[in-house]
Amino acid sequence: MAEKTFTREELAKFNGQNGQPAYVAISGTVYDVSNKAAWKGGKHHGNEAGKDLTDVLYNESPHGDKVLKDLPVVGKLV
Numbered sequence: 575m576a577e578k579t580f581t582r583e584e585l586a587k588f589n590g591q592n593g594q595p596a597y598v599a600i601s602g603t604v605y606d607v608s609n610k611a612a613w614k615g616g617k618h619h620g621n622e623a624g625k626d627l628t629d630v631l632y633n634e635s636p637h638g639d640k641v642l643k644d645l646p647v648v649g650k651l652v
Contacts, residue, residue, distance in 0.1 A: 578649030580604050582626065585651060589624035590616020596623035597648060600631055605645040626651060 580588075580597075585604065590596030595608040596616040607613040607623060616623040621630055631639060 578604075579652045580649055581652060585626070586624045589622060590614075598623055599626040599651040600628050600639070600642060602651050603642075603647055604649045604651055605642060606648050607645060610645075 580599070585597060585599055588595050588597035590608065590613060594616075595606055596613050597604050598607055598621075599605075607618075610618075612618050613623060621627055631637075631641075635641075
């Protein structure tokens with residue numbers, strides 16, 4: 575099966591609102607954060623799902639990329 579690709583516009587639909595899954599892009603990889611309690615409703619500490627959060631993760635988050643290891647990968651941001 576080919577890997578799913580997302581444009582920024584397509585990714586924006588997966589914002590965790592109205593029954594949609596919550597996806598975020600980091601360094602070109604799209605992750606599903608829907609089942610993470612911290613992302614309830616598609617929001618986490620002022621950040622919103624459906625966006626590329628690479629800069630936020632590496633420049634603002636205290637967690638760094640260790641939070642990515644347990645997240646399902648759903649595709650690539652193109």
